[in-house]
Amino acid sequence: GNSVTQMEGPVTLSEEAFLTINCTYTATGYPSLFWYVQYPGEGLQLLLKATKADDKGSNKGFEATYRKETTSFHLEKGSVQVSDSAVYFCARAAGNTPLVFGKGTRLSVIA
Amino acid sequence: DAGVIQSPRHEVTEMGQEVTLRCKPISGHNSLFWYRQTMMRGLELLIYFNNNVPIDDSGMPEDRFSAKMPNASFSTLKIQPSEPRDSAVYFCASSFGQGYGYTFGSGTRLTVV
Numbered sequence: 001g002n003s004v005t006q007m008e009g010p011v012t013l014s015e016e017a018f019l020t021i022n023c024t025y026t027a028t029g030y031p032s033l034f035w036y037v038q039y040p041g042e043g044l045q046l047l048l049k050a051t052k053a054d055d056k057g058s059n060k061g062f063e064a065t066y067r068k069e070t071t072s073f074h075l076e077k078g079s080v081q082v083s084d085s086a087v088y089f090c091a092r093a094a095g096n097t098p099l100v101f102g103k104g105t106r107l108s109v110i111a
Numbered sequence: 112d113a114g115v116i117q118s119p120r121h122e123v124t125e126m127g128q129e130v131t132l133r134c135k136p137i138s139g140h141n142s143l144f145w146y147r148q149t150m151m152r153g154l155e156l157l158i159y160f161n162n163n164v165p166i167d168d169s170g171m172p173e174d175r176f177s178a179k180m181p182n183a184s185f186s187t188l189k190i191q192p193s194e195p196r197d198s199a200v201y202f203c204a205s206s207f208g209q210g211y212g213y214t215f216g217s218g219t220r221l222t223v224v
Contacts, residue, residue, distance in 0.1 A: 032212075091212075
């Protein structure tokens, strides 16, 4: 079936460390892929997206590349900040069905 | 654009009482979604509407839950009677189409005591 699997957290990093949060998906066809971020006490916010293979979404220093061959959309950032502490959700869309979200990965960045 | 507006932000109610959560989607968005988020179960889709019509309510946990969308600018999620296990953060989201992603509201934190 259609699903999204992302690495379990929590992930704890020191400030300026490199971040990778893995995400893989299963779907028929070529779904649009998204990363959402949820800061404490807030709703989910769209962080970046990619709509076709080899597209790279980027925003606020975060990047993710749509890899059809590995069905992956890993989130990366070269140098994390304390303000990046949040829960990150990978999601995929396909056709007219609602977005399918991963379970979320909690990131804590310590100074 | 003020984004997706939810009210109230916080609601504390006693078991057995009726609770109504409200949502105003972004103007022009034709899909609306209600989600529930808890530590135990994560983010769950309860129901969604396309063009004000309920499409899939299979995520609604019980008959105590109901949702309406009387027009394109307003939706409600009602729980009657409420129970302590309904305590969660309820999010509303709207979308112009699946490929555009969703815009979420700030949520309503419901506590049933």
